[in-house]
Amino acid sequence: MSFIEGMDRGQAALLPPCIDDYIAPDALVRVVDEFVGGLDLVGLGFERAISAATGRPGYHPADMLRLYIWGYLNQVRSSRLLERACHRDLEALWLMKQLAPDYRTIAAFRHDNPQAIVAVGAEFVQFCRSHGLIGGQMVALDGTKMRAVASPKNIAGAERLARDLAHTEREISYYLDRLDTLDEQVEQGFSDKPAHREAFGSAISALQRRRERLARRQLELEKREEKVLVFGEPDAKPMGYARAPKMPSYNLQSVVDVESGLIIHHDVFNDANDSHLLHPMSTDALRVLDTGELHVLTDGGYSNAEEVARCERDAITVSAPIKRGAMNSEHFRPTQFIYDEASDTIRCPAGETLRPSGKHTRNRVIRYRTGACKTCVIKPQCTPGAQRTIHRLFDQAALDRMEARIYDDPDLMKIRRCTVEHPFGTIKRMSGGGRFLTRGLKAVKAEAALSILAFNVLHAVNAFGHRKMIGVA
Structure with a gap:
């Protein structure tokens, strides 16, 4: 019995296959192509959406946007990997019509159009909403920490910088003393070629450069008036859970529609605390859905009495448990x-x-x-x-009403978990374990928008079917 054999690579064909035949009719790449083809790139604010009258022609922003969305769908986010895919991946060849921009051009597109890329993600939400794919009556809100492009070694505050600077000064003094000792040995005739002199000189030069770098960091920290700074990525902040090591990260917030499972709104912050984000995220979701009222499910990290009261005044109902601190069990609670x-x-x-x-x-x-x-x-x-003194918040009544909803319907928290946790797991899997590739908050927001858009496209096709997405596109 023989094996299955392929065709001879040198065999000529009278009618070569069309490149479109290599792409399955229900492939996600066709949804990406149709969606981008229907966008108003000029209105969304993309640079060079209108070709110049003179000069060398450039790549159309629609082609570059298609490439990025396809890349994030397939866990290919690096500009160098996207360049390589344009030469060897059949879907990329089909999508780009055999165009192959270099990695600098690919990276420049994401760098130059951050706000427009964010607008594309919002446009897809409206695209789904206009065709009845989003319920819009109940949503789930949560946040997760995403790693920034920075090492935890670059996290430093005033105390650590002062300690490192003092240690560097002591090391410089040590090597200088050793050089003085070597010079004395030469003068006294004990040695004509002192050992390690060149190595000591190199070490002193490296330590002096380190001292200058630490001094510059001290000035930068004083200028920004912050206690701790991530050098090399100052927009990021040390974040973590419980006693886990604090890594340079960003706080990705998302609002997920309970009925459809699509992320209807998201944003990226560099503050690890979620308690003050309830009202702005909820009102933004209310504006995206263009509805008169909204029910928001979230966790105890958002149980800020003032924020909950502000939501109630804006016709937003919040359901979440109250986050309580540690209590002394020896006395009445x-x-x-x-x-x-x-x-x-x-x-x-x-x-x-x-x-x-x-x-x-x-x-x-x-x-x-x-x-x-x-x-x-x-x-x-x-x-x-x-x-005994009892403290009651100004807006404690809003918190009590919020918690009462959980007791009346315990399934609300189960709905919240099943709705909002799944997208984060998928996004982190598609983004290399949950790590951004770009630096700066503006660029990170664009990258987060691409990840969210890729998830929404994938989830929409799985939930509503390829034919419906292509049909309404």
């Missing part, structure tokens, strides 16, 4: 103190009434106290101090 909204008082476990006794405007809290603590028989179970 704040949740055991019952608040009465009508009288603005709090009843303690002993049945006494705590009344407002002052405000802290910066922290947006109200203090509640009672004089009955002095004679309370269960005081040891309540506080080790002279008096």
Whole structure:
């Protein structure tokens, strides 16, 4: 029995196959081609979307955009790898019509059109929404940390820089002393060719360059007025979870439509804290969906009372658990103190009434106290101090309503997990484990938009079918 054999490479064919025959009718690359072909590149703000009257012709932005979207769909993000794909990948040959731009041209396109690339991602969302592919009544919000193009060794603050500079000075002094000792040996005739003199001189030169670099970093840190800086990628910040090592990263936020599973809005921040991002991300999603009200599912990291109250005022309903700090189990917990909204008082476990006794405007809290603590028989179970103080946030009522929704419908958090966690896993797999290739917040936002767009295209085709996507395109 013989093996399956291929055709002879030297065999001539009377009718050579068309390159279009090599691409399957339901290939994702055809969806990419149709989608980009329907875009208004001039309106989206792409540079050189209109060819110049003179000079050497350039590549059409539509072709470069097609190449990038296809690349992110196939985990080919590097400009050098994209250049190589244009020569040897059948889908890239078909998509680019056998054009093969060099890697500098490919990289320059992404560098020169960051805002336009972000607009393309938003255009695909509107493309899906206009054809009824997005529900738009309930969304899930979450964030994840994406690695920046920087080493954790480049993270430094004023204390570390001062320590490194002092250590460098000591090393320079050490080598200078060794050189002085070698010179004395030569003068006294003990040695005419001192060993290691050239090596010591090289070490001193390297240490002096390091001292200058550290001094420049100190000036840069003072100029930016920040405690910690990632040198080489100053827009990134050290981020991590729990006690894990803090890596230079960006905070990628996404809003996912529960019904369709598509990411309807996203943004990139260099702040690791999510608590102040609830309102801006929710209102942006509301504007994208162009609806009068919205239900947002999220986790405890967004349980900021002021942000939740602002969302309620904008007709945005938030459902999330309240993030609570560590509590002393030896004493009564704040949740055991019952608040009465009508009288603005709090009843303690002993049945006494705590009344407002002052405000802290910066922290947006109200203090509640009672004089009955002095004679309370269960005081040891309540506080080790002279008096128990309960703090209630200005917008605590909004937090209580938010948490009540979770207790009324526990499945909401299951829906949130199943909706918003999956896209992050897919995006990180498609982006080399969750790491950006570009530097600077503006360029990183463009790269994130390409990753989000690639996910949306893949998910839309899987969810709604290739024929429907091509048909509406």
